[in-house]
Amino acid sequence: MRKSHPLRRVVLATAATVSGIVLLLSLKPASDPGSAQAAGSGTGAAAAQEAAQGGAGAPVTGTMTGDAVQTQYGAVQVRITVVANKITKAEAVQAPKGGTSDQKTALAVPKLNADVVAKQSPDIDTVSGATYTSEGYKKSLQSAIDKANASAGSGSSQGSGSAQAAGAFTGAAVQTQYGTVQVRITVAGGKITKADAVQAPKGGTSDQKTQLSVPKLNQEAVAKGSADIDSVSGATYTSEGYKKSLQSALDQAKAKGGSASGSGNAGSAPGAAQARTVTGAVQQTQYGPVQVRITVAGGKITKADAVQAPKGGTSDQKTQLSVPKLNQEAVAKGSADIDSVSGATYTSEGYKKSLQSALDQAGG
Numbered sequence: 001m002r003k004s005h006p007l008r009r010v011v012l013a014t015a016a017t018v019s020g021i022v023l024l025l026s027l028k029p030a031s032d033p034g035s036a037q038a039a040g041s042g043t044g045a046a047a048a049q050e051a052a053q054g055g056a057g058a059p060v061t062g063t064m065t066g067d068a069v070q071t072q073y074g075a076v077q078v079r080i081t082v083v084a085n086k087i088t089k090a091e092a093v094q095a096p097k098g099g100t101s102d103q104k105t106a107l108a109v110p111k112l113n114a115d116v117v118a119k120q121s122p123d124i125d126t127v128s129g130a131t132y133t134s135e136g137y138k139k140s141l142q143s144a145i146d147k148a149n150a151s152a153g154s155g156s157s158q159g160s161g162s163a164q165a166a167g168a169f170t171g172a173a174v175q176t177q178y179g180t181v182q183v184r185i186t187v188a189g190g191k192i193t194k195a196d197a198v199q200a201p202k203g204g205t206s207d208q209k210t211q212l213s214v215p216k217l218n219q220e221a222v223a224k225g226s227a228d229i230d231s232v233s234g235a236t237y238t239s240e241g242y243k244k245s246l247q248s249a250l251d252q253a254k255a256k257g258g259s260a261s262g263s264g265n266a267g268s269a270p271g272a273a274q275a276r277t278v279t280g281a282v283q284q285t286q287y288g289p290v291q292v293r294i295t296v297a298g299g300k301i302t303k304a305d306a307v308q309a310p311k312g313g314t315s316d317q318k319t320q321l322s323v324p325k326l327n328q329e330a331v332a333k334g335s336a337d338i339d340s341v342s343g344a345t346y347t348s349e350g351y352k353k354s355l356q357s358a359l360d361q362a363g364g
Helices: 006-026 033-053 100-119 131-154 205-224 236-256 314-333 345-363
Strands: 062-065 069-071 074-083 086-094 167-170 174-176 179-188 191-199 276-279 283-285 288-297 300-308
Touching (some): 062 131, 069 131, 074 100, 074 131, 074 236, 086 174, 100 131, 167 345, 174 236, 191 345, 205 236, 276 345, 283 345, 288 314, 288 345, 300 314, 314 345
Antiparallel strands (some): 074 086, 179 191, 283 288, 288 300
């Protein structure tokens, strides 16, 4: 048998070694374990940031209006616009006004709005000289951010488009230069089917402007299904107030997320076997504020009270005469479609509006 040459054996062994090294290199992991760990921690930080801005893992886009916060000088209410979990805009839909409050509001609110967008949280600085406004602003802002986080958790976003829930929703009362504007919408099948101004400026030239603008604004709200509607020429303040209150109503409808609140009847609240107490919005009347609180159980109003009502002078007698009757009517009818008490028209109207606001909240 022919023997192999020693030099040939050396060449073959060397080739085999080189092949083995190449094979081992080809099996090495593409990423270093330490790099992968660092990348993972970066992702966690990003997720935490998203959670603070509107919910981790659920990109939120929409408009959220915080609760109205009462301060020593007036109400403060904040609305934020969120796009892909980032606050892109902040504004005060309500702020103290009148006297020195006008100057303080003009000074503070723009700074607070800018600070929110810059810091993306309610941890913003108080504006010197406007402490009460700043504190109210931050509380309302926190409420709006809480809604954004809740929206992320439920997989829904509170956009400014068509409302999703069915029922009646009353927006926040918006103060304008000429008076209060407040809008109520009726939603069915994910669309606004009706819009009404339950409050609008009145007296003097305001009567004409209200009669001119409100029907057009109502029609636009139904047609477009959003608060992105045109202002009516000659009624700019009313139009702006209308749009802000409309947006507030849409935010409520979005938050309800498909739950049926009916046309204002507490009986439409699903699974309302457990007693629940709801307080309606404060309604300003010619003789003083009216605010109603109801208790709902088993889908029905079991109790109604006026936590605020006009007082002083002849108002005491009118309140004592009307409120017990209105409370009784609310329980009997289970809705805000109750009769006004003769001799206490303003109190009755304010009662019904606040009652409707409470029913809107109880509906979902």
